[in-house]
Amino acid sequence: MSIISKDISKAAQLLSAGELVAIPTETVYGLAGNIFNEDAIHKIFEVKQRPLFNPLIVHLHSINQINDVASEFPEKAKLLAEAFWPGPLTLILKKNENIPDVITAGKDTVAIRMPHHPVTIELLQQIDFPLAAPSANPFNRISPTNAQHVAAYFEGKIPMVLDGGSCKKGIESTIVGFDENNTIIYRLGSLSVEEIQKVIGPVILKDKAKSAPTAPGMLAKHYSPKTKTVLVENVSLAIKNYPEEQIGVLSLKDKFSGPTIKESCILSATGNLDEAASNLYNALHILDQQNLTLIIAERLPEQGLGISMNDRLERASS
Numbered sequence: 629m630s631i632i633s634k635d636i637s638k639a640a641q642l643l644s645a646g647e648l649v650a651i652p653t654e655t656v657y658g659l660a661g662n663i664f665n666e667d668a669i670h671k672i673f674e675v676k677q678r679p680l681f682n683p684l685i686v687h688l689h690s691i692n693q694i695n696d697v698a699s700e701f702p703e704k705a706k707l708l709a710e711a712f713w714p715g716p717l718t719l720i721l722k723k724n725e726n727i728p729d730v731i732t733a734g735k736d737t738v739a740i741r742m743p744h745h746p747v748t749i750e751l752l753q754q755i756d757f758p759l760a761a762p763s764a765n766p767f768n769r770i771s772p773t774n775a776q777h778v779a780a781y782f783e784g785k786i787p788m789v790l791d792g793g794s795c796k797k798g799i800e801s802t803i804v805g806f807d808e809n810n811t812i813i814y815r816l817g818s819l820s821v822e823e824i825q826k827v828i829g830p831v832i833l834k835d836k837a838k839s840a841p842t843a844p845g846m847l848a849k850h851y852s853p854k855t856k857t858v859l860v861e862n863v864s865l866a867i868k869n870y871p872e873e874q875i876g877v878l879s880l881k882d883k884f885s886g887p888t889i890k891e892s893c894i895l896s897a898t899g900n901l902d903e904a905a906s907n908l909y910n911a912l913h914i915l916d917q918q919n920l921t922l923i924i925a926e927r928l929p930e931q932g933l934g935i936s937m938n939d940r941l942e943r944a945s946s
Contacts (some may be wrong), residue, residue: 631782632775632789636747637791639740640754648672650764651687651751652776652792653743654772654817655716655800657778658687658761663697663792663847669730669760675785678767683733684760685718685801686740697738697758702806704828708867711827715876716797716818720805731760741801747792761847762788763800770916770944773798773909782786798906799936806868816934816936851909853916857923857945859938873922876915878941880904880928891918901933908937910945 633639639649641764643660646668651660659676661668673680673868686697691709694701695738705719723738731944732738763771764778771780777802781826782789800846806823811831813821824831855876860866863884876891877884879898884892887930893911895904915923928934 630779631787632893633730633777634747634752634791636790639751639788640785643668643751643755643759643788645817648786649789650672650772650775650786650789651743651747651748651759651760651761652715652775652790652795653687653744653748654795654797656765656773656798657775657789657889658759658928659764659778659782659932660687660759660761662755662757663727663731663760664757665667666728668726672760672762675782675886676765676767678762680730681733682762684731684737684762686731686738687748687752687759687761688740688742689749691742693758694721694740695724697724697740699726704806704811705804707827708804709742711743712819712823715742715743716801717741717816717824718801718803718815722813737805739803741875741879745792747790751790752885757859767826769802770853770912771851771909772913773889773906777910777913782921794906794910796906797877798910799933799940802936816935816939818933819825820932821935822932832836832887851940852944852946853912853923855916855920855923857925857941859925859941859945863924863926869925870922874920875916876920877924877926878911878915878922881928890920891915901928901937904928905937908940 646665649659651658661672669884700722716741720737768909773795775789778789797818800817802819803815814834875888895907928937
């Protein structure tokens with residue numbers, strides 16, 4: 629029996645009862661629980677097999693809820709929220725004392741965002757608590773961008789996946805924090821660095837963390853297929869270097885063929901980086917199901933969302 633449903637009221641009832649529900653957002657599907665129910669939050673970590681040192685993101689339906697979860701709201705954070713919420717922006721802010729330490733990995737800051745998805749906004753309006761929701765995948769695996777991806781991961785482990793169709797953005801939110809006068813990007817994502825800089829000026833990019841990350845999604849190894857993956861500048865040359873492998877190719881717009889190539893996925897026939905981002909994880913899911921011995925991924929242009937996608941592919945091949 630499928631756990632996929634479009635019933636928002638049922639999802640609200642399950643969450644209110646302390647259960648987990650996978651929810652759609654514009655970026656990826658999240659595995660959600662009531663932020664004030666510590667049993668539910670611990671269940672998220674257990675189901676995902678996620679280490680407790682890795683903090684979660686809190687999801688709101690209105691900017692007016694900020695004071696419920698954060699003790700400070702700096703001016704630059706307000707400017708970004710006004711410009712990009714609802715949308716793929718997560719803000720790291722000083723937390724209120726009522727936020728359980730398990731959500732923040734014991735840190736004095738909390739990650740907050742307002743998803744840009746009508747189904748999840750309606751769900752959040754039906755319940756009287758925010759939701760903690762990391763991506764709805766086992767730890768380190770490929771993030772899910774449709775309800776079927778989530779069900780394949782968690783059938784029998786969670787009661788419901790709330791179906792909101794395919795995610796439009798396709799990669800996680802950009803995470804931004806503040807240190808005195810500095811604006812720090814902790815995780816590249818669906819909101820480009822250039823878009824953020826237009827609103828608040830220069831930013832600092834934080835390096836990937838090997839352990840105990842400051843924010844979600846900072847670990848060096850993440851978003852990974854089970855199949856060995858390499859990220860290369862020149863796909864044709866890489867194919868020649870692996871004559872014994874059963875290869876799947878992930879490329880921006882060029883299709884590849886040859887005796888060792890079993891599958892070739894392109895992200896955008898026109899080379900559009902927005903379209904490519906929305907297709908990235910689904911293409912990785914497809915390749916990971918083909919009994920390949922190697923995925924060769926093409927490095928994308930280092931501009932706009934190409935930078936964020938290269939970040940994901942670097943982690944997948946780490």
